[in-house]
Amino acid sequence: MTLVLCRRKASSILPLSQIRPRYAHQDHYRPFAPLSPRRPSSEQEEFVVYNPANGDLLCTVESASVDEVQDAVHHAHETFRSGIWSKASPIARSVVLSRLARALEERTADFARIESLQTGRTIREMNAQLGRLPEWLHYYASLLRTHQAYVAPTQGKLLNYVQRIPLGVVAQITPFNHPLFIAVKKIAPALAAGNSVIVKPSELAPISLLEFAQIATDAGIPQGVLTILPGLGPTTGKALVSNPLVRKVDLTAGTSTGRALGAIVGSNLAAFTAELGGKAPIVIFDDADLKSAVNGATFSALIASGQTCVSGTRLIIQENIYDRFMTAIAEKFKSVTRRMGDPANPQSSMGSVISPRHLERIINMVNSRNGGNILVGGGRMLGKSTLDGFDFSRGSFFAPTIIADVDIRYELWQEEIFGPVVVVKKFTDEAEGVALANASKYGLGAGIWTTDLSRAHRVAADIESGIVWVNSHHRNDPSSPWGGMKESGIGRENGVEAFESYSQSKSVIVNIATSEESRRDDDWFAESGEAKRYG
Numbered sequence: 346m347t348l349v350l351c352r353r354k355a356s357s358i359l360p361l362s363q364i365r366p367r368y369a370h371q372d373h374y375r376p377f378a379p380l381s382p383r384r385p386s387s388e389q390e391e392f393v394v395y396n397p398a399n400g401d402l403l404c405t406v407e408s409a410s411v412d413e414v415q416d417a418v419h420h421a422h423e424t425f426r427s428g429i430w431s432k433a434s435p436i437a438r439s440v441v442l443s444r445l446a447r448a449l450e451e452r453t454a455d456f457a458r459i460e461s462l463q464t465g466r467t468i469r470e471m472n473a474q475l476g477r478l479p480e481w482l483h484y485y486a487s488l489l490r491t492h493q494a495y496v497a498p499t500q501g502k503l504l505n506y507v508q509r510i511p512l513g514v515v516a517q518i519t520p521f522n523h524p525l526f527i528a529v530k531k532i533a534p535a536l537a538a539g540n541s542v543i544v545k546p547s548e549l550a551p552i553s554l555l556e557f558a559q560i561a562t563d564a565g566i567p568q569g570v571l572t573i574l575p576g577l578g579p580t581t582g583k584a585l586v587s588n589p590l591v592r593k594v595d596l597t598a599g600t601s602t603g604r605a606l607g608a609i610v611g612s613n614l615a616a617f618t619a620e621l622g623g624k625a626p627i628v629i630f631d632d633a634d635l636k637s638a639v640n641g642a643t644f645s646a647l648i649a650s651g652q653t654c655v656s657g658t659r660l661i662i663q664e665n666i667y668d669r670f671m672t673a674i675a676e677k678f679k680s681v682t683r684r685m686g687d688p689a690n691p692q693s694s695m696g697s698v699i700s701p702r703h704l705e706r707i708i709n710m711v712n713s714r715n716g717g718n719i720l721v722g723g724g725r726m727l728g729k730s731t732l733d734g735f736d737f738s739r740g741s742f743f744a745p746t747i748i749a750d751v752d753i754r755y756e757l758w759q760e761e762i763f764g765p766v767v768v769v770k771k772f773t774d775e776a777e778g779v780a781l782a783n784a785s786k787y788g789l790g791a792g793i794w795t796t797d798l799s800r801a802h803r804v805a806a807d808i809e810s811g812i813v814w815v816n817s818h819h820r821n822d823p824s825s826p827w828g829g830m831k832e833s834g835i836g837r838e839n840g841v842e843a844f845e846s847y848s849q850s851k852s853v854i855v856n857i858a859t860s861e862e863s864r865r866d867d868d869w870f871a872e873s874g875e876a877k878r879y880g
Contacts, residue, residue, distance in 0.1 A: 373405035374551070377558040377573035378417045378543075392548050392577065397465035398688045398697045398740040406551055408576035414584040417572050421514045421541035422590045424569030431511050431539040438537060439489040445564035446482035449529075452560065453478070456525060456553055458689075463550040464521065465697030465740060466649055467688045474526055481529050484823035485537035488844055502858035509848040511539035512616065513592040516585045518578075518606070519554070520597045521547035521699050522652040522763075528554050530838050531595050533823075536571065538847035543572045543591075545582050549699055551575040578602070589613050593847065596620070597654075599761070600787075600832050607835075618836030618846060620828055622761045623654035623789035626782035627818070628804065629670060630775075631663040633794035637816065639673045642767075645792055645818035647681055647745055650698050651765035654833070655790030655812065655819055658762060660747075660769045661781045667771045671720070671749070678721045678745040685742070686732035693732060697740045698764050704741040707764035714748060715755045717768065722746030753784050761787075775800065779807045788830030792818045811837075 373391065390408040395401065409417070425431045430438070449456070457471035464471075492509075499505035515535050519528045528544055535542045546554040551573075558573045574581055586594045586606050593616035596606055603619040610617045627645055629638050645657025662670050684694040698704050704725060711723060722744035726737040743764050751757045751768040758768055772778040782791060791810040795801050805813040811829040814820060821827065821839075828837035836846055856863060 373407060374555050374575065375407045376409045376413065376417070376575055377555055377571075378409070378413070378420070390576075392575075394463055394549070394552060395700075396462050396740075397699050397701075398742075399736075400739050403462060404552065406548070406555075406575045408548075409545075409574040409581045410576075411580060411584040414574060414576075414581055415588065417543060417574055418514055418585070418588045418590050420569050421543055421572055424567065425511070425513050425541040429567045430536075430541070430570045431513075433539070435489040435492075438539065439486040441565040442482050442486035442489070442533065442537060445561055445566070446479040446486065448560045448564050449482065449557070450479045456556070459553045459556065460525060460550075461688050461696070463552050464524065464699060465688055467690075467693045467696045469691055469693065470649065470696070474523070478526055478529050481533045481823045485533045485844065488841065489537050492841065492844065497852070499854065502856065502862065504855040504857050506853050506855075508851045508853070509538070509845065510851045511848055513540065514588075514590050515540045515542055515593040515595065515847065516588075516591045517542065517544045518582055518586070518594070518596040518598060519544060519546050521549040522649055524550040525553040525557060527597050528557070530823075530827075531597075532571065534843040535595070535847045536566065538844055540593075540847055541570050541572075543574060543585060545574050545576060545578075545585055548575065548577055582606075583609070586610055587613070591615055593617070595836075603834065616846065618828075618838070618843075619834045620654065620789070620836075620838060621832065621834040622787050623656070623829065623833050624659060624759070624761060624785045624787040625655050625657050625790040625792065625810075626659045626661055626785070626808070627657040627792040628661045628772075628778045628782050628794070628808075629663065629666070630778070630793075630795040630797070630800065631666045632796045633666075633816075634796065635666065635670060635673060638794040639670065639677055641792065641794065641816070641818050642674060643677045643681065646767045647678075647695055647765050648819060650696055650743070652698060652763050653819070654761075654829075656763075657790075657792055657818060658767050659758065659782075659785070660767050661778055662769065662771050663778065664771045664773055671747075671769065675721050675747060678747055681745050682722065682726075684732055685726070685737075686730035687735040690733050690735070693730075693735075695745065695765065697742045699741070701741050703763065704743060707743050707762060707766065710756060710760070710762055711746065711748070711766060714757050715752060717748040717751040717755075717757060720747040720749055720769075722765075723748075753781070759785065775804065779804055783807075783809045786832045789828075789833035790814070790819075 391405045394403045453475050457475045460471040461468045494508045497505040517531045561571050594610045595618040597620045600622040603621040627642050681694045686693040688696040726742035726744050746766040749769045788809045790812045791808045792814045801815045824840050826837040826842050827839045
């Protein structure tokens with residue numbers, strides 16, 4: 346017997362307090378899509394979802410086959426062409442998105458428990474993160490009521506108005522680390538713009554998105570406008586992004602995946618947005634408030650167990666505060682470790698990583714550190730929690746880890762670890778601090794800690810990163826553009842920029858001249874050769 350998620354009535358979200366022991370094969374999820382009749386279950390490919398904190402089976406999920414992907418894309422395309430959503434008025438779409446935001450607000454606690462179970466992250470984190478998620482739906486609902494077409498200052502007696510129209514079918518590939526949060530960040534502007542949206546969630550954490558799709562339908566999103574297709578990347582994902590009817594692909598993944606899928610998308614001349622890898626530098630100057638900097642650096646490194654693309658994994662500390670800072674942050678990391686426990690415990694400080702495979706990768710990277718000095722942590726967590734007796738050995742837990750003296754040419758400095766591991770370097774002056782911050786192929790997020798306002802602006806301008814926080818980290822807002830430079834991606838999430846990336850401009854040019862003026866000026870082939878046609 347094991348704990349699994351039960352698929353309940355279409356109109357309700359699963360209250361996880363009602364989970365009870367069931368046999369795994371009795372409960373499973375299907376793709377959320379108006380597909381053709383499905384094959385017999387004996388022929389249907391499935392995958393399983395585990396709780397990475399304790400290894401328990403949560404559910405089985407039916408994987409969308411290649412044929413089912415094509416059916417779903419075709420149906421989404423036909424829905425788009427029908428105009429039921431794509432040609433609905435901006436106000437009508439705004440009303441539905443606002444209703445969906447309110448429905449999500451009412452169910453935040455349920456979704457937080459689902460996210461905690463499927464990711465191993467603490468319930469404390471998930472409550473805080475998902476509590477803000479309705480803001481993205483509210484923001485784009487509001488943008489629909491305020492974002493306006495414009496009239497271009499065209500020469501001559503012409504009225505040139507420019508509208509934004511949706512792209513068509515758009516595909517979104519979402520990751521495991523923030524399953525519902527990142528998905529809604531993408532879904533909200535895509536729906537607001539009038540597209541038909543198909544999402545392939547990570548096979549490691551698809552449950553919350555499948556549940557969200559149902560409340561979206563209940564809120565008034567028409568059938569065929571939002572489709573969720575769980576499955577594996579090489580089959581379901583590849584089939585989805587390869588379909589020529591898909592006019593945009595929005596991806597959050599590793600850089601290698603972004604390159605591979607970007608080549609496919611480019612061959613179809615479709616639009617592409619990709620939020621990829623990161624290796625965020627945290628540059629701490631000697632005038633920084635030490636306690637605030639320690640707290641901020643710890644948060645940047647350990648939130649989501651270090652599994653974010655903007656995780657502060659490279660601490661760059663000015664030499665004359667290096668010793669004091671390192672003593673303080675080492676104690677902070679040890680404090681976090683002491684307070685780790687069952688992710689369902691509201692007092693637990695940090696959860697697990699997503700899977701045994703990811704845990705093994707972190708262990709291997711730390712073990713091959715090329716001479717780096719481990720100051721705190723350094724290995725898998727085993728034994729019982731001092732907080733609540735939770736058995737770490739059942740799950741994929743890695744201790745908060747600090748490694749000093751890592752050569753910047755080596756893997757730990759250059760590559761994403763995607764775990765609670767930071768590397769540390771000291772620097773002398775501003776120029777060296779900036780150089781170390783930029784000594785990376787990535788450029789997604791970065792942090793600066795200083796009380797010198799002029800320095801803050803100078804360094805923020807010089808750091809090669811799409812997002813720079815000053816005396817803070819990982820602040821996010823639906824209005825604030827989010828995306829990277831260098832190998833960290835293409836395009837931006839959030840804000841007007843994301844909304845417009847899910848649409849295209851359409852220029853309508855109307856001749857408002859009188860008939861006499863048109864006869865006189867627009868006859869290009871007049872025998873007199875004196876036409877005055879503009880443009």
